[in-house]
Amino acid sequence: MRATFMYGAGDVRVENVPDPRLSEPTDAIVRTVLSCICGSDLHPYHNLPPSAQGRPMGHEFLGVVEETGPEVSGFAAGDLVVVPFAFQDNTCEFCREGVQTSCRHGGFFPADDSGGGQAEAVRVPQATGTLVKLPVDADSALLPSLLTLADVYGTGHHAAVRAGVSSRTSVTVIGDGAVGLLAVMAARRLGAERIILMGRHKDRTDLGREFGATDVVAERGEEGIALVRDLTGGDGTHAVLECVGLLPAYEQALGVVRAGGVISRVGVPQYDEAPIGFPSLFGRNLTLTGGPAPARNYIDELMPGILDGSVEPGRVFDLTVDLDHVPDGYRAMDLREALKVLVRP
Structure with a gap:
């Protein structure tokens, strides 16, 4: 063969x-x-x-x-x-x-x-x-x-499930690859009404809108974080679905998650140095979850x-x-x- x-x-x-x-x-x-x-x-x-x-x-x-x-x-x-x-x-x-x-x-x-x-x-x-x-x-x-x-669909769904997405949950999805787009679909299916997709490829984010994204933020890093914060009254979203696996995506997730919220990682991590201490997770009562679906x-x-x-x-x-x-x-x-x-x- x-x-x-x-x-x-x-x-x-x-x-x-x-x-x-x-x-x-x-x-x-x-x-x-x-x-x-x-x-x-x-x-x-x-x-x-x-x-x-x-x-x-x-x-x-x-x-x-x-x-x-x-x-x-x-x-x-x-x-x-x-x-x-x-x-x-x-x-x-x-x-x-x-x-x-x-x-x-x-x-x-x-x-x-x-x-x-x-x-x-x-x-x-x-x-x-x-x-x-x-x-x-x-x-x-x-x-x-x-x-x-x-x-890929199960992985996007897993991200949303582990984050506890529901009709009461605002969501940010980081990544406009196939997993990120299907995480949007999964979050919509689970009832989320506000879904912010962070991605910079318009053909992909347009499909993300069709799958249920209500907002698209193309900017990255601090600029992207500020725009998500602006969209959410300064607070960030209850759930962040990190579908990339690179350290900048994780740092972006920390920047856009609401106090008391959840970061769900399903992008295969290509780093070992993710911050998890007082300034990142502990001090804001954040939950970090995810894993292979x-x-x-x-x-x-x-x-x-x-x-x-x-x-x-x-x-x-x-x-x-x-x-x-x-x-x-x-x-x-x-x-x-x-x-x-x-x-x-």
Whole structure:
């Protein structure tokens, strides 16, 4: 099969590798129908050290079950499924508490060195607890939106849930990438009436307005903080959803959050020096939360809105490539020529 590997910063290759095989009785093999490039994939694209052994890429995919191990139940060859970016048994105490990303028997895709989601097929560990059947055909126009359940929509939703967003909550979303835009969608779905989107790419923030943003602030740093404060009578917002992962975004979150409010981080942090002391969190009674989204925990809640057409998170995909042109997709996202790239093997 063909699969995507990264050999260093900016060095993405699509190679021929052996087809994945069952290695545990709880495994399944899923033939990929759709996958995509994640904003978090750009972090190694910028800074991965050169290596003779490439890193398999891709953790968001849906496809058709080809084969199951003897201990897999509830799934059979031919089932169309979506696969959360973390695999889990969905039965341990952490899974039952809704923190599937901490499953005692789980992990994150790519599950091994054979290939990730940006490939023609994937080995899925803990298939019974990980796979979710899709009640549509493999040629459904809803597939791009259903693919977002693997990560990006669930991650935006997780940001809003962890921040306690409701109809009584004012919200600032930092970042106009796909996660930020879907955090806007999630905050609106949870009832927020005031949603300020901080982003500087007009085509993206225009989509954010369609998803529910009431205000857009293009400025960054102290200027952006001042504008959000002006919009909120000087106080800031109850919730700040930080969807970037860089230190300036966190510092911006500290500047726009209301006293007693919550900062929810779901952008993969690329820093270790975030201020958390008296001048930042402690003195204003702020809460810091977030983390990798337990996407499996949210799929049953979020899927009905996609199926009935009330939300269309797949609109974040604005470029489609075939597997051979995945390196072009990375370049397009890195150059901000694409918001999020859909991959059709």
